[in-house]
Every structure is written in C-alpha cells, then in structure tokens.
Amino acid sequence: MINRVFLRWLQAAAKTHFAALLGHAGRITGLILALALAPATSIAQDGAAPEPATAAEDVPAAVQVTLEGFTLAQEVSEEGEPVFDDNGDPVMIRVPLAESVVTPGDQVLYVITLDNPTEEPATDVQLGAQVAAEVELDPFSFTGPDGLEIAWADAETPDVFRPVFEQIDGEEVMTADLETLRSLQLTLPELAPTEQFNVTYLITLR
C-alpha cells in the first residue's frame, strides 16, 4: 500500500513538471528524474490499480512490461483558465487514450514500464516497439534511465538497427530517417531485482 501511495505522489509530481520535461528532454543520459516522474507500473490503461504482490507465490517469475498511451492537454484551473508553471510554460496533463480524441497533428505519449519483480537481475534487456506508418516519432522526446540505447530500423531492413543519435564531429546528431522509421529497439544493460524503469516518448499522428 505504501508503494501505491508513493507512486501516486510521483504521478502528481510528474503532472506539474511534465511540460518542462517534454521541452528539454533531448538526451537519454541523465534522465533519472524522468524515471521517478513517469507513471507507475501499477497504473493500468483504465486507471485501475492492481494490488501489489504480498506473498512469495504471487511474485511474477519474469520481467513485466506494460505499455500505456496518453494524449496531452493543458491543465485548466477551476476558473477555466489555462495553467502555466513558473517559467511560463503550459502545465500539461496526461489524458488516457480511452478518454482522448486523436486526429492528425495530435501527439500521443507512450509510456513503457519495465518491472523486474524477480530475485535475479535481468541483463541485456531489449525492447522492440513498433512505429506505425501513420505516426512520426519525436526522437528528442525520449526519457528513460541512464544507459538506455535507442536504435531504429525501417520497413525494408527491419533487422538492421542503427542508433537514433550518433556522434559526428564531437556532437550528438539525430540521424534517424523519421519518414521510414518503423521500429525501435531500446536496450538497457541491466535491470536489477525489484527495480523498474520507464521509457516515454512522443509520436505525432500524420
């Protein structure tokens, strides 16, 4: 129960800071804060919160992954006025897809949550995510834990993954072809026992 309360607190904190996160998250490194601010694994698509495991026999034997989708809407005060943070940036809130309208030009935030409830570390963790032809990835929107590597592949060579960001002349350059990008490969060296992480990214419906 304490865990659920703590996670809900994290979600509240995330709501007030998410706009700034979206605006400035351009690198994968140094995103421990994003890990803390992302929604908890226990929050399902419909908002229901499953009870945490309490007995040894209930502990899953494998790493758990969930995927959620949200649209983003600016928070509105009780007086109906849009809310801005101290920097003048709009405060955005997540609206579950089930409650959202999505038309071309709209953004969708995907939240991948990976949880290792086992007693063994998971190593060479690799996530494969589709990127539909109808959407365009925002490569600068990624948030995730330190050490996360992001690669992409197109439809013609779906097994050939290349880094989304590459070092060119000492600078980190986004080299993915967003027109042909159809899948992502997210790699993390290790996920320790009882730990979890989140990866979030935005797409725009074409």
Place this chain on the structure above:
Amino acid sequence: MFRQSIQSVAFGAALTLSLSGAAFAQTAPNVLVTNSIDLTYNSGADTPTVTQDDAASVAFRVDRKIDVLVTADADNGSVSVVPGQETVVLSFLVENNGNDTQGLIVDVATDGSVGADDLTYSPTVTDAEGSYYVMISDTTSVDDGVVYNVDTSLNAGDIAAGDDYYVLVVANVPIDAADAQFADFVVTALATNANSNTPVVQDRNQGLAGVNTVFADAASLSTRTGNQINAAFNGSDSDETRILLTAPVIAATKTAVVLHEGLPGTTFACATGGAVPSSPLAAIPGACIQYTITVTNNSDSGTAATDIVITDELPDEISYAGVTVGDFTTVTESGGTITATLANLPADEDASFTIRAIVD
C-alpha cells in the same frame, strides 16, 4: 445594409471536382494505430534468453477532423475598382484541412454601398451594373467555374481531404459609383457530411473504439480590422474582401482676364507679354485675353489621376495668340483647338495652364 443570402444549386451538376493533389496526406478516420512491445532479456548465467513477443500493446482509432479554411485572395483584404468596371472577380480559396471527404455549404454576405444602391445578388451569370453572382471553380478564372446559387443551403460539392477549390464572387460595378465607396463580401464555408446537405455535428462521445468527429478550425479575423468574423471550432470558416472605389475626382475651372486693351498707340505682345493687371480692363476688340484652366483632384481615396487630356475650342470671336504650359506636360494648338495633357495628378493637388487670345 447587410445582406445574407443563400440559394440552391443542382448538386450533381455543380461540380465533379477532381481537384488538384492533396497538399498533405493525413491519416484517414477509423484507421487503427497499434503499438506493441516485444521483450527479451537474460536472467541468470545458465538460463536461456527470455523472449516475450507482443508483451504489451496499446491501440487507438483515428478520429475524424473537420477543418475548413477560407482565404481571400486579395492584398490587404481590398480590391480597387473604378466606376463601371465589369467582371470584378473576388477569389476565395476554400481548403479542406481535415482528414475526411466533406461537403461545403457556401454563403456570401455583403455589407456597404457601391453606387446609388446596394449591390444586388443574381443567382445566374449577369453583366448588369450593380449586380454580382457566385461561382465554384478549381482555378481563379471564371472560365473554369460553375455558377453556384447561394440562396439555399445546399452542398456546393464534396471536397477530399487536403484538396481545395475557389469560390468566386463576380461583381459589376455601377457607373455611378463614387470614389471611396465600398462593399464588403464575406464568404463562409460550412462543412457538411459528404454527399449531403447536412452540416457536420461535432461528436466526442464515441470512446476509444469509435470514431469521434472533432472541429479543428481556427477563428477567422478580418485582414483589415483584425476583428473576428468567424469563431473557432464550429466547422466553418470565413474570410472577406472589400471592393473599394478608387477613382480620382477631377474638377476643372476656367477663368478669363483682360491683360491689355490694345488701344491705338499702344503695343503689347499678347502671346508672352504682360501680367494680370491690378484693375479690370475692357474686353474690347484688339484686347488680349488670358484664360487660365485649372484641374483639381479631390479623391478621398487618395487615388492619383493619370493621362489627363483637356481640349478647349476657342470661340470664333477671338484669335489664338499663345499658351503657357504651366503645370501641364504638353499644351498645343491646332486650328483654334487647344489640347493639353498631364501625365499624373496626385490626390489633393491641382495643375494649371494658360491660353492667350486677341478679341477680333
């Protein structure tokens, strides 16, 4: 005076718009967009790699976006015309920026006066002074258009997502229209369901599995005033163009003065000599007369007059002696007729020249 009229059109005959290619392709409504996650990892030194295909997924269905955009093709929202000008074409580009095929009901409202009366709407092509009619066209040319009757609220023709067409308002300016008179034309396009005269209704209650219908049009502001002329998110859009009379208003005056009476024993070079005397002289035979012709441009719209030509036939009772060009470009005489030209006369300015003659 504000006129807002709607007329009907034979829908099937109005348009078969195989319009130009889409400016951008948007995802069509009802398309299911799915994102699924595969997971692999190792756990422990002696265990095989764990693979979970389709470990998680989420999907959404693309909703229907209604976004109409009307843009007047006029600099600064105004078109300058002159009295009697025929077939003044005001073009309005109507774009379907939504992601679905839709129809459009077109409305044209007018405000202002040009000539003695308000401009009169005609449901058919006309060249009558003081009238206007409406066409739908895939270009800005009336030659490519089909007359659209705005008096009843019928679909002017379906338009695919990303396509566009033009609404043309064709006006004939009356000859008695005066400088600085104007008439405003506001064209409004309202989205209807495809192949229907029923306006689209916004519907956000279909949930994740259904297709919502969402109005995404922005508010329209007047180019000239900045005032809102159409609200946002209502499935319609408007823009306006002003017909502005910009004719120069020319007034001419002609005055005469006797420079010299020509009495016996006196000499006077009538063509070039002397000046206007301080006291009046008699216009007796032999006297030298000076005529001064002045033109003034009183245009309230600030419109310059160009290529002004003045002709003055001298009476039989006097004989031509000479001219001074003054402010004019050229002044010539031939057979007792004076012809003066002026290339340009700005608003609120005047120009003069003089003619001299001897009383017979």
